Amino acid sequence: MNDKHNHDVTIIDFMKTGHNTCFVKVSGFDAGIEKKFEGEVKFVGDVPYGDLLHPQRSHLSGSCSEFVRSVLMHKYNEGQFE
Numbered sequence: 001m002n003d004k005h006n007h008d009v010t011i012i013d014f015m016k017t018g019h020n021t022c023f024v025k026v027s028g029f030d031a032g033i034e035k036k037f038e039g040e041v042k043f044v045g046d047v048p049y050g051d052l053l054h055p056q057r058s059h060l061s062g063s064c065s066e067f068v069r070s071v072l073m074h075k076y077n078e079g080q081f082e
Contacts, residue, residue, distance in 0.1 A: 005029060005031045005034065006031050007028065007029065007030060007031045007032075007063065007064045007067040007068075008028045008029040008031075009026050009027075009028035009067065009068050009071050009072075010026065010027050010028055011024060011025075011026055011075070011080075012025040012026060012027055012038070013025045014081045016081065016082070019044075020044065020045050021042060021043065021044050022042070022043040022076075022081050023040055023041075023042050023043075024040065024041045024042075024043065024072060024081060025038070025039075025040050026038065026039060026040070026041065026052070026068065026072070028064075028068065030060050030061050030064040031061075031063075031064065032060075032061025032062070032063050032064050033060070033061050033064075037052070037059070037060060037064075039051065039052040040052075041053060041068070041072055043072075043076055043081070046076070046077075048069060048072055048073065048076070052065060052068055053065055053068065053069050
């Protein structure tokens with residue numbers, strides 16, 4: 001039996017504020033370090049920011065951080081945070 005997990009991210013909530021800013025709260029599973037996580041990403045304009053995505057400050061594995069960025073960018077670009 002294969003117990004290998006994949007990265008996973010779930011949108012818990014989001015809130016748009018003024019000045020073209022959107023805060024997105026997420027939770028998920030980092031398969032690289034085999035741990036659950038949660039955190040927040042801020043979109044300013046079309047650019048995501050936050051410790052979860054920052055190469056030096058993230059507690060996620062590099063591949064999971066990129067996975068989270070990719071999923072959030074896809075959802076953002078499709079207008080799911082409107």
